[in-house]
Amino acid sequence: MALSPSQIAALVGAGVISGGTPFVPTQPQLVANFTGIKNGTFVQMGTGNFRALGRSQHRSGRVRAKNLRFLDTLVYLGTNGVESSSATINTLKRAIEISGVTTQALYAGLSSIDISGSAQALSDIIGAIELPPDTDFFARWEKTLALDTQSLIAHALVGPGTGQGFRTPGASQLLGTGSMNTSGTSAGPQFWPDGIFGVPVSPMSAVAIIGDSVGNYREDANSGSAGGAWARALNSILGSAVPWMKQTQNGHTFGNASFGNAPLQKAQLQYVTDIFIELSTNSMPASGTVAARLASLQAGWLDIANGCRAIIGPYGKRLRIHFFDMIKRDAYELDTTQHDTRLAYNAWGAAFADGKADAYYPTDSVVTVPVGADGIHPDSSVHVLMASDVIVPGYTPFLDPFYFPRG
Incomplete structure (x- = not known):
């Protein structure tokens, strides 16, 4: 069962894990x-x-x-x-x-x-x-x-x-x-x-955001107070910032973010506790059946997720993996195969991606069609909603770096 915000705040403030055992961090993060x-x-x-x-x-x-x-x-x-x-x-x-x-x-x-x-x-x-x-x-x-x-x-x-x-x-x-x-x-x-690394005096979570143009900030303001839904959310949860690093770019894909194609970035992930994977929309295959396209998307996500799960973070635990659904895109809603593939991919994530996801975020729930001004990128008001209504409540239990809801 997920911890409540007050429980999380107490755990973080006291520097204890869920079993009540004091833990003193020693590793940089x-x-x-x-x-x-x-x-x-x-x-x-x-x-x-x-x-x-x-x-x-x-x-x-x-x-x-x-x-x-x-x-x-x-x-x-x-x-x-x-x-x-x-x-x-x-x-x-x-x-x-x-x-x-x-x-x-x-x-x-x-x-x-x-x-x-x-x-x-x-x-x-x-x-x-x-x-x-x-x-x-x-x-x-x-x-x-x-x-x-x-x-x-x-x-x-x-x-x-x-x-x-x-x-x-x-x-x-x-x-x-x-x-x-x-x-x-x-x-x-x-x-x-x-x-920017250090050793905290009590346990603290930290996040790497692997994302595309939406995760980068596209159509939100490129500023310290905005910067896309993911940065917005992590900059203030229970009154504090969650440390984060971005590995984001417009047009980014599962293939380009894979362990085989992006090894230099992966060397930095040992300093965080959590991985946000927000990449699926640019990775939609251009041809094939729903089943074939879904398999391609699953393979791309699992390459990153399994590789990250093999990394040991600053608390001697594997990294926790966060699944973000594929948001609506005007073209995907008009094409039956793309539409059905998107829904199948999101349903797979909602079922925790063959057990490899520790959390699922239905950001699609606050996105409406038409999507933004270009049919692809949600506008700033939607970034605000994704942050406040989906990402903040979804991530709050993970403020405790020892919280592993799915083992």
């Missing part, structure tokens, strides 16, 4: 929101610029965290979610700004690290600082490239309105506090960290 894989375009440094600077805002989860670290890569999601990485060497520096105090992150004791390709830049533990619960803070960054003709890959997504990104021939502002001075600079991309 995601501890803040607005993190994820880059999914934007390349931006050239530009004549005379040799430094890129920026500052992104994040919110910590409901639990105080220590042993803070940044994770960055040059991995990005290209067209339809194809996993790629940039070969251009980026010399990266980072700092964390909490309550007006900025502390630099080091890499094997050095102030910077060169990254390119699929390499991961995991910082050292950032001093003895701690991240208070339910706190807005900032990740500051600096990148230098060897040539002003080279380009940076960035996010198409933006966070809260204080986020910054620009290119400059000017001095570093990495170790400053407050908004950066953009006078005399060129506009530039924003960068979220791939992850």
